[in-house]
Amino acid sequence: MNGELVEHEPDEEQMVYSHVDSEGNFVEADDVYEEYGGADEYIEINGQFIAHRPQSMVLPRNNVMASTSQAQYSQIPRQPRPISLPPREPHVFAMRGSNMFRLERQQGTPASQSGSVSPQLQQSSSTGELLSSIKTEPDIPTNGYASAAAAEFMSRRQELYAKKAPGNKMKKRSLPGQRKPCNCTKSMCLKLYCDCFANGEFCRDCNCKDCHNNIQYEDDRSRAIKQSLERNPNAFKPKIGIARSGNTDIERLHQKGCHCKKSGCLKNYCECYEAKVPCTDRCKCKGCQNTEMDRAGKYKDSTLRGASALLSLANAATTSISDSRPSSGLSNNSEDTDERDSNTEKNPRSFPWFYMTDEVVEAATLCMVAQAEEALSSKGANRQTEAEALEQMEKLVIREFGHCLDQIIGTSSSKDRQHLERAFTLAQEALDCDEVPVGCVFVRNGEEVGYGRNDVNRTRDPTAHAEMVAIRRMEENFEDVELILRECVLYVTLEPCVMCASGLYQLGIRKMIYGAENARFGGVRSVGNAEKYKMKDDIEIVSGIDAERSIQMLKAFYDKQNPFAPPEKRKIKKKNLDDTVDCVVADEKLIAKFCCFTPNSTVILAPKTAQSLSNALRRLSTTNYCSTTPSSSKTTPSIRWLSSGGIGGRGAKRKNRDAMFYVVSIGVVAIGLTFAAIPAYRIFCEQTSFGGLTQVAKDFEKIAQMKKVEDRLIRVQFNSDVPSSMRWEFKPLQHEIYVHPGETALAFYTARNPTDRPIVGISSYNLTPFQAAYYFNKIQCFCFEEQILNPGEQVDLPVFFFIDPDYANDPALEYLDNILLSYTFFEAKSGLQLPSPFDPNNRPAVDLGKVSKTVKEERHVQPMPA
DNA sequence: GAGTTTGAAACT
DNA sequence: CAGTTTCAAACTC
Numbered sequence A: 001m002n003g004e005l006v007e008h009e010p011d012e013e014q015m016v017y018s019h020v021d022s023e024g025n026f027v028e029a030d031d032v033y034e035e036y037g038g039a040d041e042y043i044e045i046n047g048q049f050i051a052h053r054p055q056s057m058v059l060p061r062n063n064v065m066a067s068t069s070q071a072q073y074s075q076i077p078r079q080p081r082p083i084s085l086p087p088r089e090p091h092v093f094a095m096r097g098s099n100m101f102r103l104e105r106q107q108g109t110p111a112s113q114s115g116s117v118s119p120q121l122q123q124s125s126s127t128g129e130l131l132s133s134i135k136t137e138p139d140i141p142t143n144g145y146a147s148a149a150a151a152e153f154m155s156r157r158q159e160l161y162a163k164k165a166p167g168n169k170m171k172k173r174s175l176p177g178q179r180k181p182c183n184c185t186k187s188m189c190l191k192l193y194c195d196c197f198a199n200g201e202f203c204r205d206c207n208c209k210d211c212h213n214n215i216q217y218e219d220d221r222s223r224a225i226k227q228s229l230e231r232n233p234n235a236f237k238p239k240i241g242i243a244r245s246g247n248t249d250i251e252r253l254h255q256k257g258c259h260c261k262k263s264g265c266l267k268n269y270c271e272c273y274e275a276k277v278p279c280t281d282r283c284k285c286k287g288c289q290n291t292e293m294d295r296a297g298k299y300k301d302s303t304l305r306g307a308s309a310l311l312s313l314a315n316a317a318t319t320s321i322s323d324s325r326p327s328s329g330l331s332n333n334s335e336d337t338d339e340r341d342s343n344t345e346k347n348p349r350s351f352p353w354f355y356m357t358d359e360v361v362e363a364a365t366l367c368m369v370a371q372a373e374e375a376l377s378s379k380g381a382n383r384q385t386e387a388e389a390l391e392q393m394e395k396l397v398i399r400e401f402g403h404c405l406d407q408i409i410g411t412s413s414s415k416d417r418q419h420l421e422r423a424f425t426l427a428q429e430a431l432d433c434d435e436v437p438v439g440c441v442f443v444r445n446g447e448e449v450g451y452g453r454n455d456v457n458r459t460r461d462p463t464a465h466a467e468m469v470a471i472r473r474m475e476e477n478f479e480d481v482e483l484i485l486r487e488c489v490l491y492v493t494l495e496p497c498v499m500c501a502s503g504l505y506q507l508g509i510r511k512m513i514y515g516a517e518n519a520r521f522g523g524v525r526s527v528g529n530a531e532k533y534k535m536k537d538d539i540e541i542v543s544g545i546d547a548e549r550s551i552q553m554l555k556a557f558y559d560k561q562n563p564f565a566p567p568e569k570r571k572i573k574k575k576n577l578d579d580t581v582d583c584v585v586a587d588e589k590l591i592a593k594f595c596c597f598t599p600n601s602t603v604i605l606a607p608k609t610a611q612s613l614s615n616a617l618r619r620l621s622t623t624n625y626c627s628t629t630p631s632s633s634k635t636t637p638s639i640r641w642l643s644s645g646g647i648g649g650r651g652a653k654r655k656n657r658d659a660m661f662y663v664v665s666i667g668v669v670a671i672g673l674t675f676a677a678i679p680a681y682r683i684f685c686e687q688t689s690f691g692g693l694t695q696v697a698k699d700f701e702k703i704a705q706m707k708k709v710e711d712r713l714i715r716v717q718f719n720s721d722v723p724s725s726m727r728w729e730f731k732p733l734q735h736e737i738y739v740h741p742g743e744t745a746l747a748f749y750t751a752r753n754p755t756d757r758p759i760v761g762i763s764s765y766n767l768t769p770f771q772a773a774y775y776f777n778k779i780q781c782f783c784f785e786e787q788i789l790n791p792g793e794q795v796d797l798p799v800f801f802f803i804d805p806d807y808a809n810d811p812a813l814e815y816l817d818n819i820l821l822s823y824t825f826f827e828a829k830s831g832l833q834l835p836s837p838f839d840p841n842n843r844p845a846v847d848l849g850k851v852s853k854t855v856k857e858e859r860h861v862q863p864m865p866a
Numbered sequence B: 001g002a003g004t005t006t007g008a009a010a011c012t
Numbered sequence C: 001c002a003g004t005t006t007c008a009a010a011c012t013c
Helices: A029-035 A125-134 A148-162 A215-231 A292-298 A306-320 A338-346 A358-382 A386-432 A466-477 A481-485 A498-507 A547-559 A588-593 A607-620 A651-688 A700-705 A805-809 A853-858
Strands: A017-020 A026-028 A042-045 A048-051 A091-096 A099-105 A240-245 A249-254 A353-357 A439-444 A447-453 A488-494 A511-516 A540-542 A581-585 A626-629 A638-642 A714-721 A729-732 A736-739 A744-752 A759-768 A776-781 A787-789 A794-803 A818-827
Touching: A215 A736, A358 A386, A386 A439, A386 A447, A386 A466, A386 A488, A386 A511, A386 A547, A439 A466, A439 A481, A447 A466, A466 A481, A466 A488, A466 A498, A481 A498, A488 A547, A498 A794, A511 A547, A714 A729, A714 A744, A714 A794, A736 A744, A744 A787, A744 A818, A787 A794
Parallel strands: A488 A511, A511 A540, A714 A818
Antiparallel strands: A017 A026, A042 A048, A091 A099, A091 A353, A240 A249, A439 A447, A439 A488, A626 A638, A714 A736, A729 A744, A744 A794, A759 A787, A759 A818, A776 A794
């Protein structure tokens, strides 16, 4: 049994730290769950309803990402509907410490096609034995369930719900655990009357008429959402929230309260009753009989309630089997010291995770039932009293529970450990090759089907990340990679970046287990998540496994410095320069990159200018006036120009030199200004947002800490354009996004090159109104660099942005809640030389209106490259 | 399945 | 905020 379990206090350990809020605090999983939609299935145990989570615990961990696009509205909380039957689909359960949660629907349903045991379990001898012991009727088809009885039960349920009413058009009904179809007739499913709409979902398989709650009516839906939010900003928040009673008990209560008049709050008309929560003083109901006292009376005989029951069971199980403790799950360190244990306990994020499919849960349950039956049957033989027999039975059941958990935990962790170790080996290989150390493996049914490590530097391919390399390798080996990926688990040492994560979501990866989080570029949780990519089907995500090891590898890489890293972009500070220095010509790269002014009026010039200046000075100067000194840079010498004392010399000859010197200086400054003009203008525009240029966000710490302004919701619309000469198809993937100031958002454009030649595109952008551009910050954008598209290639181009919280404080923007972001893609042509305006052949004729055809034809214009 | 009851949402 | 209307779910037969 796992060590952590033994030491848990049931009442204190009801919380699972699975989320970090905007202030960096851990938030209880239940809190988070309610915040993001609440459970929509509940299991009743002794009158207490335990959330049975059909959705993933894959929740946005970092409030850095929390925008509210249309797609995300579809993820907005749903009203809980208590359903007492277990779901049909197999699910993955996760255990963290003493808490057990269902994580999410496992894609691909019954894992086993041939018998009662999932392939994962078949590989486990111990669990296999466990299952074989309960497989009592091997000849009866079990359809993937652990027992024939379970299969039969499920089958009957299906029949029951699929029963068609004779002579009538069958109305679509929901299976327990599934979303309920709506029956709206008049609201077009665009009002909160419609449950689908209220739950933030599209209507699917509903009985509604003239439904507009679907992708075809995206605009209408978007308007309706906005309208609902204007009316009530909490319209899409869950009605049933969490309140604490004392230190331990967690209760769900209706936030707004009901207003029932006739039902006595004892029918499902009452929202409180329907949600199985007592009415509170927030309710305005009349003749209410749904008070806490009423409910307590109903369940007065219960000794164990709710989550406490489960936790007590789990803890009892741990204490009954205290002698077998596997090493801490996925931990790399086999020597688990006491100190480590105590730390682990203090930091719930470091708890190991374990996984159970529905089949395993079912099997474990049946094992416990078998134990109970055995205990009862032995009652007579041992001549026990009723109480003694029950006590004995309880002990045996609990012990069996512990055994089951022990076997499951031991098995799943060692497998995961093995695959992750392989990923780290690949990462080490990358590190040895001077690549960013990231490695990954794709595992299907316990077998490695793909592997990869970062190969960016060698291939000069910025997309050659470990995951992409692995997928490309898989494409060579398998015909239908997408099909395989849907059944794959990815083990990777570092959180996949936005690109890889987005791709993996698109390809339908089933599960990801990764080491360190990638706070700046991580596309799984750090800066992106499934919702952001408009992915409705959650995938299972486990992070922070061997994070420290992953980080150490990255540190090792950056410590030895990346030989392929681009040139230093930071401005070089003047060091040890004489006060008398007027002008410094620095190295070429710096000049090329930063043609701008430094605080002391030091002019940094373009390389050719610098060379000219250097030559001129050589011609002019004597050793008294100019000297060359070795630069701090090893590659390019800089020239130090001494002015003090040397200039303003002695005699006519020196005066002439001075005059020439000043003339040259003015010329140099003028040329410098010319070179500096374009970047300076750009810097000016960026700083002032003149012309709608937006800001580029670089202070990631500030972004992580900024707080969103709840009472302002800004509509950001997206526009795209391509000139007629550019043959790309370029458009935004969403027309608009609603975002609060201080909240990050991710939008996508899509570009396709339908031609049969590669085209390099470069985009320009513009934001209107200009005043808003000052507050519009791009964290990452495809416009930052050129994009190349091969023939027929299509890519999604991300824009990751946020609106500065100060937007809400700007009086000029008080009534401005609409922003339009426009992009235009131009074709970038290397080697293209624009016609020189100084070439007499290119000068227009005097009368512009009467330019002769011959003159036009004779103009010397460089042909455009094909 | 048709009709009725109910209370939340929407509207005035 | 209160009263009325609209709406879809819950309920009854």
